[in-house]
Amino acid sequence: xxxxxxxxxxxxxxPITQTLAQFVAHHPSRGWSDSVDHEAHRTLxxxxxxxxxxxxxxTAAAALGAVQALQPAAQATVLGRRxxxxxxSAALVNGxxxxxxxxxxxxxKTIIHPAGPVASAALAVAEHLGASGRELIxxxxxxxxxxxxxxxxxxxxxxxxxxxxxxxxxxLGAAAACARLLKLDVQRTAMALGVAASQPIGMREQFGTMxxxxxxxxxxxxxxxxxxxxxxGYTASPKALEAPRGMMQTISTKNDWxxxxxxxxxxxxxxxxxxxxxxxxxxxxxxxxxxAQLREQGVRPEQVERIELKVxxxxxELTGKKEPxxxxxxxxxxxxxxxxxxxxxxxxxxxxxxxxxNRPDMVALRRKVVATVDNSISEASxxxxxxxxxxxxxxxxxxxxxxxxxxxxxxxxxxxKFSGMADTVIGVERCRALMAACWGVGAAADVRALxxxxxx
Amino acid sequence: xxxxxxxxxxxxxxPITQTLAQFVAHHPSRGWSDSVDHEAHRTLxxxxxxxxxxxxxxTAAAALGAVQALQPAAQATVLGRRxxxxxxSAALVNGxxxxxxxxxxxxxKTIIHPAGPVASAALAVAEHLGASGRELIxxxxxxxxxxxxxxxxxxxxxxxxxxxxxxxxxxLGAAAACARLLKLDVQRTAMALGVAASQPIGMREQFGTMxxxxxxxxxxxxxxxxxxxxxxGYTASPKALEAPRGMMQTISTKNDWxxxxxxxxxxxxxxxxxxxxxxxxxxxxxxxxxxAQLREQGVRPEQVERIELKVxxxxxELTGKKEPxxxxxxxxxxxxxxxxxxxxxxxxxxxxxxxxxNRPDMVALRRKVVATVDNSISEASxxxxxxxxxxxxxxxxxxxxxxxxxxxxxxxxxxxKFSGMADTVIGVERCRALMAACWGVGAAADVRALxxxxxx
Numbered sequence: 001x002x003x004x005x006x007x008x009x010x011x012x013x014x015p016i017t018q019t020l021a022q023f024v025a026h027h028p029s030r031g032w033s034d035s036v037d038h039e040a041h042r043t044l045x046x047x048x049x050x051x052x053x054x055x056x057x058x059t060a061a062a063a064l065g066a067v068q069a070l071q072p073a074a075q076a077t078v079l080g081r082r083x084x085x086x087x088x089s090a091a092l093v094n095g096x097x098x099x100x101x102x103x104x105x106x107x108x109k110t111i112i113h114p115a116g117p118v119a120s121a122a123l124a125v126a127e128h129l130g131a132s133g134r135e136l137i138x139x140x141x142x143x144x145x146x147x148x149x150x151x152x153x154x155x156x157x158x159x160x161x162x163x164x165x166x167x168x169x170x171x172l173g174a175a176a177a178c179a180r181l182l183k184l185d186v187q188r189t190a191m192a193l194g195v196a197a198s199q200p201i202g203m204r205e206q207f208g209t210m211x212x213x214x215x216x217x218x219x220x221x222x223x224x225x226x227x228x229x230x231x232x233g234y235t236a237s238p239k240a241l242e243a244p245r246g247m248m249q250t251i252s253t254k255n256d257w258x259x260x261x262x263x264x265x266x267x268x269x270x271x272x273x274x275x276x277x278x279x280x281x282x283x284x285x286x287x288x289x290x291x292a293q294l295r296e297q298g299v300r301p302e303q304v305e306r307i308e309l310k311v312x313x314x315x316x317e318l319t320g321k322k323e324p325x326x327x328x329x330x331x332x333x334x335x336x337x338x339x340x341x342x343x344x345x346x347x348x349x350x351x352x353x354x355x356x357x358n359r360p361d362m363v364a365l366r367r368k369v370v371a372t373v374d375n376s377i378s379e380a381s382x383x384x385x386x387x388x389x390x391x392x393x394x395x396x397x398x399x400x401x402x403x404x405x406x407x408x409x410x411x412x413x414x415x416x417k418f419s420g421m422a423d424t425v426i427g428v429e430r431c432r433a434l435m436a437a438c439w440g441v442g443a444a445a446d447v448r449a450l451x452x453x454x455x456x
Numbered sequence: 457x458x459x460x461x462x463x464x465x466x467x468x469x470x471p472i473t474q475t476l477a478q479f480v481a482h483h484p485s486r487g488w489s490d491s492v493d494h495e496a497h498r499t500l501x502x503x504x505x506x507x508x509x510x511x512x513x514x515t516a517a518a519a520l521g522a523v524q525a526l527q528p529a530a531q532a533t534v535l536g537r538r539x540x541x542x543x544x545s546a547a548l549v550n551g552x553x554x555x556x557x558x559x560x561x562x563x564x565k566t567i568i569h570p571a572g573p574v575a576s577a578a579l580a581v582a583e584h585l586g587a588s589g590r591e592l593i594x595x596x597x598x599x600x601x602x603x604x605x606x607x608x609x610x611x612x613x614x615x616x617x618x619x620x621x622x623x624x625x626x627x628l629g630a631a632a633a634c635a636r637l638l639k640l641d642v643q644r645t646a647m648a649l650g651v652a653a654s655q656p657i658g659m660r661e662q663f664g665t666m667x668x669x670x671x672x673x674x675x676x677x678x679x680x681x682x683x684x685x686x687x688x689g690y691t692a693s694p695k696a697l698e699a700p701r702g703m704m705q706t707i708s709t710k711n712d713w714x715x716x717x718x719x720x721x722x723x724x725x726x727x728x729x730x731x732x733x734x735x736x737x738x739x740x741x742x743x744x745x746x747x748a749q750l751r752e753q754g755v756r757p758e759q760v761e762r763i764e765l766k767v768x769x770x771x772x773e774l775t776g777k778k779e780p781x782x783x784x785x786x787x788x789x790x791x792x793x794x795x796x797x798x799x800x801x802x803x804x805x806x807x808x809x810x811x812x813x814n815r816p817d818m819v820a821l822r823r824k825v826v827a828t829v830d831n832s833i834s835e836a837s838x839x840x841x842x843x844x845x846x847x848x849x850x851x852x853x854x855x856x857x858x859x860x861x862x863x864x865x866x867x868x869x870x871x872x873k874f875s876g877m878a879d880t881v882i883g884v885e886r887c888r889a890l891m892a893a894c895w896g897v898g899a900a901a902d903v904r905a906l907x908x909x910x911x912x
Contacts, residue, residue, distance in 0.1 A: 058689065059690075061688075061689075062685060062688045062689040062690040062691075063685060063688075063690060065687075065688030065689070066681060066684035066685040066687070066688045066690065069543075069684050069687075069688075070528070070529065070531070070542040070543065070544055070545075070684075071529035071531065071542060072526070072528075072529070072542070073526065073527035073528070073529075075526070075527065086526040086527065086528070087525075087526065088526055089526075161706055162700070162701035162702070162705060162706030163706060164654075167654070194662070194665070194667060195667050195670060197659060197661075197662075198620075198623070198657055198658050198659050198662055198667055198670065198671060198674070199655070199657055199674060200656075201654055201655055202654050203653060203654050203696065203701055203702055203703055203706050204701040204706075205653075205693045205695065205696055205699040205700070205701040205702035205703075205706075206650070206653075206654055206692055206693050206696060208693075209650070209691045209692050209693050210690050210691040210692065211650060211651050211654055211690070211691065211692040211693065211696070214651060214654065214685075214690070214692075215654060218654070218655060218678075222674075225522060228522035228525050228526075229518060229519060229522040229670075231521075231522070231525075232517075232518045232519075232521030232522045232525075233514065233517075233518040233521070234515075234518040234519060234522065234666050234667070234670070235665045235666040235667065236662055236665050236666065236667040236670075237661045237662050237664075237665050237667065239661060240659065240661055240662060240667070243661040244618070244661070245618035245659055245660040245661040246618070246659055246661040247659050247661075249618060250617055250618030250619060250659050250660075250661075251707075
């Protein structure tokens, strides 16, 4: 009967749950630099654009159909739609929409998409409470700090074993943000994190299906409910995150606790958030960027005999789909990404339309891409050579793609991206007003001025 | 940059998701023996009693408070209360209540408490749909088969690494039961299981807090929503359970696929369900039973100098709390269990009242219990010797405790247990009628006849 009753256990973990609860409950409002605060606005604005943009997608429609079977009360806005639903359901649907295009944001150190779970939960609660924009931004910064720090501690082991780290850490970030908005004390904030710790969401096998964007949405809903339960007196283990059979040790064999405690309250992970210029997995971005550069250098698809692509192994592991059948599969095809870069010089949502994916010139060009793994190349980089029919070779190395921390999206680029997604959903005028509301939300007396503009 | 991008992977798993979906969607109604069907009624009846019994507990009240913040529609009954809430919230609260006393049921091979997640989800959907009792029983049998078979495949590794297997497999069982009730086809049933596969719930660190009963409740809600989403066209990976980065390989290094496929549709795991005679973790039951037998043999607490307890290591690991401060902690104290057996000859919910836990005679007797680990003793057994002040030694060995498969609870014992919990909540008359409705539910035209009786 004897058996190994725990694979590995660190019985000396610091009190992570308590430390984070203290931080979330007591860190001063706007207790960070102007640049951190500005990044929070960029994060919010980018997230709103993504959610509005995908609001009429079949993924959002299916989720909303399920929610409506519950006959929800009209507490909070489904961004980009006329419907209002209860706040937990709004968190779910907005979290799904915002990640549907795979066009949102990325905390590069962990590949977490931080806004989806946290902003979706926070905005729904803030809207229902009539909270100020400052309270919303505070909650967003603190919530993202919680999920990304937990991610830093567990990455890469946790991700490698199959977890979609956005959803698994996102529940904690969403709970933290909602606890802050609900003004829970340290004790109840710890309980909110504790209930959330039993609900890590998301397996990587789901990539390429609607369940991938479900992960941030589900995490948003679970975190929000955890905070509501704690508010009403629900209890959890005060060591739910760090104990030997708590969340982190159960779902990751790597747990570097110092990633959570080091410079807590001084360094904010939202500072390291980036925004996608292309509507697909971040690991394809250098390849798209490189092929767009080939296009700028005058290389035309019909001249191409072969495109030689050297990439880190993770690129092919995550996005090695050689013959994508539709737009969703194309999001996981570095081959399609290369074709987009060379043919269009861009890869927004329109370039992942099923019809575009199946265009003969796209199919033909994809087949000319020969990808090889070279692990001397970083995950953030790519080495591309276009071999032309006349024997010429055009070589491009992208060290850091556009949208990376080293080459961040400008405000103008973010606004163009927002309009490109949201104009057709809520109209050009409303879209402009909504962007302005996002930029100014930190000074808004009531977030409902913003959510009202997010409806068609 | 090179790293081990998956710890271990079985790329040759059989199509588990598809096989289970086929089974759930197409297995004939009542396609099993009468004894299986009878066991399903016992499972339902025992679960209803537990949920009604704990309906006024602070745990249910806290959960319901959070749910009411969503202003839910009155779709389904909160068992034992006047409130009606939306079906997802009813699944949550009933799942919590039914496990609050730790007095529900146990699938001994996996220590899964199967009814909590599955029955809570199924009854809420059945009530809202006005389904027949036969449809409910069918869903219960099939849902429990799914979660217990997945549990069989992963146990014990999955449990040992920290997962509360009731919640982690329960989401799948709940999704299966709801898919059946919603009459989803094979394809959509597979999608329901797929969405659910991203939501394993529950860490063992939560034992002793309200978040332990949250696990079956959260699993019920998550499974129910997964089925609703699939009904509305939501998609997931068709290999979400078995793929290398699907649910099972992500959360368990042991995956014996034959446990899922062997005799599927012929052997039903609900046949192996057992019902707790004592309101605490199953591993304490042999010790309580043994001490109650000492009491029957005339041993009186004041005669006892020492109680020598020999147990499997898991007993102390799970329930080794030497000095429990309150009723909740006492549920994880084999020492308290021994004192209950010797002093009261029983250990129902009343014996876990805070006041009882702190009675001086209980505290004194607990301190006389000396537990030692002997792994030649099975988890289901115990060896107890009472050493009396006059030097006499009274020895009892319990191979299988009352409530085990070998010594099952009788119908009369189940009814006494039900009344003991539910009489004070809904009244003696209603309680009797509700029990009758449970026994007869398989023939009921509409389950709402039953749910109506479960209100005070």
